[in-house]
Amino acid sequence: MRAIVYDGHLHYVGAYPDPKATSGWARIRVLKAGICTTDIEIIRGYKGFKGVLGHEFVGVVDCHCPKGGDPDWTGKRVVGEINVGCGVCEYCAHGLQRHCPQRKALGILDLDGCMADYCVLPVSNLHLIPASMPDNIAVFVEPLSAALEILEQVELTGFERAVVLGDGRLGILCAWTLLTALSDVTLIGHHREKLEKARWRGVKTQLEFPAGMEGNVDIVVEAAGSTRGLGDAVALCRPRGTVVLKSTVASEISVDLSPVVVNELTLVGSRCGRFETGLRMLESYPDMPIERLISAEYPIEEASAAFEMAVQPDTLKVLIDIAEKG
Amino acid sequence: MRAIVYDGHLHYVGAYPDPKATSGWARIRVLKAGICTTDIEIIRGYKGFKGVLGHEFVGVVDCHCPKGGDPDWTGKRVVGEINVGCGVCEYCAHGLQRHCPQRKALGILDLDGCMADYCVLPVSNLHLIPASMPDNIAVFVEPLSAALEILEQVELTGFERAVVLGDGRLGILCAWTLLTALSDVTLIGHHREKLEKARWRGVKTQLEFPAGMEGNVDIVVEAAGSTRGLGDAVALCRPRGTVVLKSTVASEISVDLSPVVVNELTLVGSRCGRFETGLRMLESYPDMPIERLISAEYPIEEASAAFEMAVQPDTLKVLIDIAEKG
Numbered sequence A, B: 001m002r003a004i005v006y007d008g009h010l011h012y013v014g015a016y017p018d019p020k021a022t023s024g025w026a027r028i029r030v031l032k033a034g035i036c037t038t039d040i041e042i043i044r045g046y047k048g049f050k051g052v053l054g055h056e057f058v059g060v061v062d063c064h065c066p067k068g069g070d071p072d073w074t075g076k077r078v079v080g081e082i083n084v085g086c087g088v089c090e091y092c093a094h095g096l097q098r099h100c101p102q103r104k105a106l107g108i109l110d111l112d113g114c115m116a117d118y119c120v121l122p123v124s125n126l127h128l129i130p131a132s133m134p135d136n137i138a139v140f141v142e143p144l145s146a147a148l149e150i151l152e153q154v155e156l157t158g159f160e161r162a163v164v165l166g167d168g169r170l171g172i173l174c175a176w177t178l179l180t181a182l183s184d185v186t187l188i189g190h191h192r193e194k195l196e197k198a199r200w201r202g203v204k205t206q207l208e209f210p211a212g213m214e215g216n217v218d219i220v221v222e223a224a225g226s227t228r229g230l231g232d233a234v235a236l237c238r239p240r241g242t243v244v245l246k247s248t249v250a251s252e253i254s255v256d257l258s259p260v261v262v263n264e265l266t267l268v269g270s271r272c273g274r275f276e277t278g279l280r281m282l283e284s285y286p287d288m289p290i291e292r293l294i295s296a297e298y299p300i301e302e303a304s305a306a307f308e309m310a311v312q313p314d315t316l317k318v319l320i321d322i323a324e325k326g
Helices: A037-043 A141-153 A169-179 A192-198 A229-236 A258-262 A275-284 A300-310 B037-043 B141-153 B169-179 B192-198 B229-236 B258-262 B275-284 B300-310
Strands: A003-006 A010-013 A025-034 A056-064 A077-080 A104-106 A118-122 A126-128 A161-165 A184-188 A204-206 A217-222 A237-245 A253-255 A266-269 A294-299 A317-321 B003-006 B010-013 B025-034 B056-064 B077-080 B104-106 B118-122 B126-128 B161-165 B184-188 B204-206 B217-222 B237-245 B253-255 B266-269 B294-299 B317-321
Touching: A003 A300, A010 A300, A025 A077, A037 A300, A056 A118, A056 A141, A077 A275, A126 A275, A141 A169, A141 A275, A161 A169, A161 A229, A169 A184, A169 A192, A169 A217, A192 A204, A217 A229, A229 A237, A229 A253, A229 A258, A258 B266, A266 B258, A294 A300, A300 A317, B003 B300, B010 B300, B025 B077, B037 B300, B056 B118, B056 B141, B077 B275, B126 B275, B141 B169, B141 B275, B161 B169, B161 B229, B169 B184, B169 B192, B169 B217, B192 B204, B217 B229, B229 B237, B229 B253, B229 B258, B294 B300, B300 B317
Parallel strands: A161 A184, A161 A217, A184 A204, A217 A237, A237 A266, A294 A317, B161 B184, B161 B217, B184 B204, B217 B237, B237 B266, B294 B317
Antiparallel strands: A003 A010, A025 A056, A025 A118, A025 A317, A056 A077, A077 A126, A253 B253, A266 B266, B003 B010, B025 B056, B025 B118, B025 B317, B056 B077, B077 B126
8 A cells, every 4th residue: 555654764655565454443544644743753753653654534444343243334434533542451441542551553653554545443443424524624633632632621610811822733723622612712823824824703813922911811722832832831821720731842841830839820731632522523613714724735645745844834734635546 | 026037148136126017917926937948948049038037937916906896816826827918809809818919928028027026917817726736736837738738729539649759848748638638648758867757647658769650640749849850750640640849949940741741641839728727637637746847946046057957958847936035
């Protein structure tokens, strides 16, 4: 099959071995995949992963090895949760496969990813896509669910004002999801064009660090991925407020955490979310301008060009088109 | 009056001006005061405070300027909350004077402290001490309440295993308070003698960083005040667990926060607590060996010797005896 592979270098490979679905797993013919910051970190060598890249996708189940009384998923259009847990530990028992110490993760950890003609996942990871939802929206279920994880982790009762730092893909999705729960949401970034695309319903945008907002924000989401993001977030947050850490900064950062203690802030690390909530939000807010976030789309053969585009500062989402032609 | 004053240097002053109680405030004749890490930070110049030091005390109300229908507190033995809010802002309205943006704080911010014959505080900050409670225990209400703040901030349901990093005064009090809520509490420190004093009921102690505990602890309290404390705490904490930041490290620290995001940890900054809970705990656990934490006691005139003793690595609490003799 065709695949985008990282083995120390990024390659398009025309004849990578097809994956096999074992008992309880399905093989998915991938239609579209998205490039995420994690993929970019991998090709910069930060994660130690080697194999087929990619974990954001929409596809059609190609074959399914049913276990027990599983219904047959063959032919269904699906998205898939990316973490595969051991199935028996305490985390897996609570639906937290993403924290299983033995987990694999699609295109990230011990499991080939979705930037290929086929990938495999357990059937329990799959979610059916409504027929009315275009592929170009369905491929956003993974990052949108990651943004929605904030609403699952943080009790927002009594909160009014939110600030999101960072006008990248994830920052914009975080601002949109917060707006479904809070009335006053401001996205702060450095790119005029991205900020324009972020304006949906009442989301406010700002090019500069806001004067007079310091110490007045109930919840600040750090999605800038810069080394100074955390310090800025702490400065904006009111006493007893919450700072959500949504981006992993690959290097050590130097930070003065004494305001966290003095102001009794809560810092919440936040990663993947449940796909049910992402799918529900896409259905509840059909006016959410998700497709605005697509900066470009490349055929799988043009892997290098796609990744070069993805790292440009003005780029939002880059999609990989994997559907076979003709 | 006699006072311990910081004006760029630490002094004992034999004739400092007596403070005056204004409407709604009381003047307290101080019996005992405790030296806290914050006092040590002040004499190292970190806080910018100048004036009479000290915020941990027990004393007797000397005179009271009642406002409206206040009962007369004169002659009562009391401890006092250290933060004085504006009384009208949103934080003050919720009993969170300690987060009022206009607050003063006894011996820390714009208000002379308690290491003197007299200090003044609003009557609403005072708490009556039961007759049966010795001065040497009552003076611990402030730091014990700070430790108990953890139980107010963190929902411990479902938590079993706690680790406290740091065998200083606050670390030991945190371990004792956690033991009232959880069955498995380990204090980790570097001083054999302090760790011995920390053993109360089931509290376990350890001299070394524990092998095999990484990623397995539900709640880790960082009370070591060292620059590597946070990194250690994050490494010990299980996915979705909680790290409490109890010590302010005066300098910037360099830390890799990506495990906080990947493991979706919650970091909670924690400072002062409510005195009601500290007093209640002292009454509920009369066997709690608080007096073990007193390393030495000095008359107010020997301020320099007292502070020199307080900064020794093996010292726990140093008290200042202020009761007038004869």
